[in-house]
Amino acid sequence: MSIGNTLLGLLESGPRHGYDLKRAFDEKFGHDRPLHYGQVYATMSRLLKNGLVEVDGVEAGSGPERRRYAITDAGISDVERWLATPEKPEPYLQSTLYTKVVLALLTERNAADVLDTQRAEHLRMMRILTDRKRKGDLADQLICDHALFHLEADLRWLELTAVRLDKLAGAVTA
Numbered sequence: 514m515s516i517g518n519t520l521l522g523l524l525e526s527g528p529r530h531g532y533d534l535k536r537a538f539d540e541k542f543g544h545d546r547p548l549h550y551g552q553v554y555a556t557m558s559r560l561l562k563n564g565l566v567e568v569d570g571v572e573a574g575s576g577p578e579r580r581r582y583a584i585t586d587a588g589i590s591d592v593e594r595w596l597a598t599p600e601k602p603e604p605y606l607q608s609t610l611y612t613k614v615v616l617a618l619l620t621e622r623n624a625a626d627v628l629d630t631q632r633a634e635h636l637r638m639m640r641i642l643t644d645r646k647r648k649g650d651l652a653d654q655l656i657c658d659h660a661l662f663h664l665e666a667d668l669r670w671l672e673l674t675a676v677r678l679d680k681l682a683g684a685v686t687a
Contacts, residue, residue: 516548517556518595521565524584525592528569531557531580544653557582565591610667614674618682625678632671635664 516538523529523537531553539547557580560566565588570581584592610631617624639661646657674681 515595516552517560517565518592520553520556521560521584521588521592522596524566524582525589528581528583531582534582541652544656560588564588610671611674614678614681615685618678618685624682625675628671628675628678632668635668635671639664 519538519542520534523534523541529537531550534557535548535550535553538553557566561568561582565585566582567585568580569583572579572581610627613627614624616622617627642657642661642664646654646661649657
């Protein structure tokens, strides 16, 4: 996720302080990985330097000055360009799991055990996500669906690999 573009998008609704941006980000997108304040302010500093935001006001407080940021026309164009650009699909061609299976075969360990252990972990995570989805709001449901679909694809791969394990052993140990 592009934190800079996300913060710019949040600024389109109106000027905000860094604290407010962090809170909005965490509320909408950071359920599992909230932003650190330092990350927000470093990103805002970079966006300011690049002319994508401007300081809309400065307020003195008991601590450091609080800057209120506003998005510029260049920032709006940047968000529009980002939203219009499709994300690159991530084909898992360098899978750690595949590497573990092959190494188990090469070292004469039980690769089926590797697959079974991973299957159990995937199913555990799917139960957690399904429970979260059941209790969550629409945003949580959509996020969980995305993760569940990926886990289901991994499970299909685990099953297929288990069926082909003898053939794979012959190919990698030859």
